[in-house]
Amino acid sequence: MRFSNPKAFLLTLLVSLAPGLLAQSPDSSSEPSSNSPAPTKPKKVWTNENVASTTGTISVVGGSDSSAAIQSSARSDSYSNGATILSPSAGSIVHPGEPLHVEVALDPSITLVHGMGVAMGFDAISEIRPSSPYSFTLTVPSPDPRRSHVIGPHELTAMGAVVGRRDDPILASIPLDVEQPDLPQEIFPSGNHDARRGPRYARVEFFSIGVDETLDICGRFPGGLELDLSESSHLTVASGNPAVARVSGNGRITSVGPGDTMLLYTYSLGSERKQVLVPVHVEVEASSLLVDPSVVDFGNQAVGTTSAPHLITLTNNSEYPIEIGTLTGGFFRDNENCSNTTLPPHGHCSITVSFGPTTTGEEHDTLYISNTAGQCLVPFFGNGI
Secondary structure, eight states: OOOSOHHHHHHHHHHHHSTTSGGGOTTOOOOOOOOOOOOOOOOEEEEOOOOOEEOSOOOOTTOOOBOHHHHHHHTSOOEESSEEEEESOTTOEEOTTOEEEEEEEEOTTOOBSSOBEEEETTTEEOOOBSSSOEEEEEEOOOOOTTOSOOSEEEEEEEEOOBTTBTTOOEEEEEEEEEOOSSOOSEEEEESSOBTTTBTTOOEEEESSTTOEEOOEEEEEOTTSOEEEOTTOTTEEEEESOTTTEEEOTTSOEEEOSSEEEEEEEEEEETTEEEEEEEEEEEOOOOOSEEEESSSEEEEEEOTTOOOOOEEEEEEEOSSSOEEEEEEEESSOEEEESOTTEEEOTTOEEEEEEOOOOSSSEEEEEEEEEEETTOOOEEEEEEEEO
């Protein structure tokens, strides 16, 4: 589960795990959230088409599998800050509602003020152990209307105030994967629905290149239980035509060219699977500001190295001047002569960009080019190896 205000989450856990702990820190008052509103993104339109859940094998030419949950877990590495979570092991699959036994070893150099507790979200909070052995039993979070995502990556955290380190109570954390033990009877997209046809029907439409969107995929399990599976490690997605729409490792769908394609979502458990197809339509309006290339893909690049430069050219394909404003986003810009300039009719300017990954894995960003001719976005892709 992801929380928009980590400090508020931390304070909540501290109060729950160690009453009176905050009294040890008279200067640890709560601060207002610094979260700023998300920038407005170009509109994505949901319409409704017949998208049926299917079983069996569906061939997708040119598709690129990805798993949002696996990528999310990879970003949440194990952490040790005075203790080590011995069991369960990092990345273990656990099931909603089941008991979870946790063993933690405290470093010999660490002295706790009140003791230690462990937590997994808001509701899975253990009792406090004043001394070793630090052994706990939690109940893995179950589906609840208050939780946006139960299925997928969660963090198991060991906490306790440390003598001489009052402002840093996190002792250790590991990622866990919460998954249903059984296969869903069907999977289906969730979005804006047609009340006459229900939530099993969806179609994604884009009206510009470089727009990012996500699509929630739900599953109906035996007994009628419906869960959001968007972050499940059992779920993969492939694009039938990456020249129209691409899917990044975190499940984001990016429009990259005009046309139609299908997204194939597959939920696999052992040798069994459920699948659903979601149509995607990308429509690009003619613009007087031409961008070449419209998409930049750096491909694989070794971590710690920098790619060869890629040149992006902007051309004014009109009979009137176009004012170019600021450039924001995208990968590293080596050189450019487009910002805060005016392109005369049929004039052009250039932007040189490169890719220097610092970690392994897929990276995706968008270059936003403000101008008087209309919206202009250039999606960037790269993979650190």
